[in-house]
Amino acid sequence: MQLVSDAAFGVPISWPGVDFTPPNSGHWIEVRLFENDPTSYGLANDAAETDRGILQVSACGRPGKGLVGIDTLADQIKAAFPKGTRVSGSIKVTRKPSSAGDIVEGDRVKIPVSIYYSS
Template identity: 40%
Template sequence: MSDTAIYDAFATLVGQFADAQALACSYPGQGFTPPTGKGARWLELQWFPNQTENYGIEDDGPSLMQGFGQLSACYRPGPGIMVGTAITDQIIAAFRKGTAFAGMSVYRKPWTSSIIQDPERVMHPVTIPWRGFVSGWTPAMSPKPPNLHLVSSNEIPNEGELQAMRDAITRMKRNRQLLDEFCAEQARFVRAEYLAYVEAGFTRPQAMQLVAAKLGPAKK
């Protein structure tokens, strides 16, 4: 999954939220003129991709992509901060933990930062953290299979054919190791989700059902 696809999917969700709330929205790199008037309210999006974590030794090993979007509720000074907190409550609910886009997902509840105020506007930033595993494999990286078809039962394989088989076995062992590491990381992630539900007050069977619902296929 590319950075462009991830941002585009997230920005689409932001646009849908802005439309539902009848709010104008500013996007990174795009011209924007905030609405005027005492009752003016709008959104401002900032995008912060973060460092990719490596979960594989080989070139086609999985990677963890991560970052956060910051969606700010903005308004003209005067009416008080509850104008902003009402909007940030809606942002936090709309981008709740588990919200998925382009193979990524929000992995913890979004949170508000300190209010930023200047003579022209008041801003309530909401940080929305996301992450997701992606494979490093591409068709161009597909390894050439060893010439195992040259080996037959009535011929002694030459050194080149033996080396090709040894290389294939080595690749399979490495891929198995990477898969084991990936599965272990996913297991830790699922267990953390389960414990978070238990700490939040759900019973253990309820927490198990909630986690299972996330892991299951989405209902159409």
């Protein structure tokens, strides 16, 4: 997840398991990691496997302020993780990142960006 910090989006970042208070105004990023079952290649107990999952990096802001800034931040996140980007060691982005529509959750609006990876 160091790659998210290195991308220097210029906004606060909420990391999993770390206390975070979003700013009252402006934007921020929320990072979540969703690991999937590995893909096995063969039936043997020692068959090769590929680890895979989704790194979800959401562009966030406050409701009622419009979506332009949040949408721009989501586009920056997608641009920072093109297909083929090496995340760490043998882990790399396996397809072009995609974003969902905006989601309103109480005191925040977010646009989730899904970054698919495998090793």
